[in-house]
Amino acid sequence: MPAAIHESRPNRRGVEVRERVLRTAWEAFSREGFRACSLARIAADAGLSQAGLLHHFPTKEDLLLAVLRWRDELELDQVGRTLPTHTGLSVLSRLLRLVEINVELTDVVRSFTVLSAESVSEGHPARDWFRARYTRVRAAVADALQSGVDSGEIRAGTDCHAVATEVCAVMDGLQLQWLLDPGAVDMVALFRDYARRLDAALRNPAREAPDTPDGQDTRDTGDTPGGTAPSAAP
């Protein structure tokens, strides 16, 4: 098959352009939300024309969904791998670490805050994605906590799924207030206080008490050293 020589499906150049567009679109959606920002602007920032962009992603909605799918892959590569390795209450330390990373990544946090809230509208194209995302994140945190119950570190009878939902809520809620007023809201300190109190409440009193999530924790948290943009809303 000599024709296969110029096979163009996984074209190297094409993949590069596609990825550059995805990254640019993600940043644009972050700053202004999906509905408010224009394809022309994204195309210009990515260094091609609007028509050129629409060659790769036929509609704006297709672009959004592609961006979310792309974020999914990045996230699963990072959080999806590091989070489940922490079991029991150490998951709180891991999440505190995530907050410490997020406080340096304002744009990423704003992305999730703006897009997730926008997506609660009826019929929003990202709604299913965010619902699935929260379902998955809650389950991951709940699983980590449940293994703590199983090992006896956490009190028996703890509703792990409820606690997981609450922890996600605290992270998201703090992000909103922090974005609105960074000077008035010390997101890291606030989450640390919350995590400490939660740790104390969940810990099984019938056992010795070792590591609390106090930020002085120096164990390996499974992060890549540079911290390449992990998940924002937990």
Next chain:
Amino acid sequence: MPAAIHESRPNRRGVEVRERVLRTAWEAFSREGFRACSLARIAADAGLSQAGLLHHFPTKEDLLLAVLRWRDELELDQVGRTLPTHTGLSVLSRLLRLVEINVELTDVVRSFTVLSAESVSEGHPARDWFRARYTRVRAAVADALQSGVDSGEIRAGTDCHAVATEVCAVMDGLQLQWLLDPGAVDMVALFRDYARRLDAALRNPAREAPDTPDGQDTRDTGDTPGGTAPSAAP
């Protein structure tokens, strides 16, 4: 001054129209966000033309700010009066009551979630309003808690402002997850669990322990019986 007979500044008819437009705009902004919804649609739903609407509110931004100011008045009439009457840990019962009311007011909650998140964008017209709102709400809750510290009900040394910020975060974060997936998130039960645990952590152990925020609380919470749309995000 016979000319004063047809004084038209606080025209009764004009006030009615104005209020109808505000209510309609509030509902529209709720469903779709500020940027996504059009003046033409709001005008039609309020029963007048777009030009007629712009006679009362010269620009779309003016309309948004008027809506927010109008909500402010409603809110101050209700929460602003009832919240400060609860001091110490009873403020948690009051906030639980608020969550119970909000779970019946999906549209109001969606309003606050969509608009507040949209407002974190740089230069958004509602940004200052939401920042000021959170500053005020945090202070109100913190004041209530502080009087609990003063009376000895709450542990000495409690950082009331930090706790107030956290409580607001939990309410907002739960609202987001609940709006995305009402069947999977029991907002009232989750906030009740959180409030109970917080109550236990803050309560001064040197004193007897009376009322916990358990929803069986039948004391008067200061609400009007019908519950006419109080604040959503705390």
Next chain:
DNA sequence: GTCTATACGCTGATAGAC
């Protein structure tokens, strides 16, 4: 694959009659 040119709807806002 990428471009220029363009179609065409909808946006917020204005002018002026009634």
Next chain:
DNA sequence: GTCTATCAGCGTATAGAC
């Protein structure tokens, strides 16, 4: 005060040359 008529501008999306 409210309307109809109209504006310029920007939005997404398409057609067709290269």
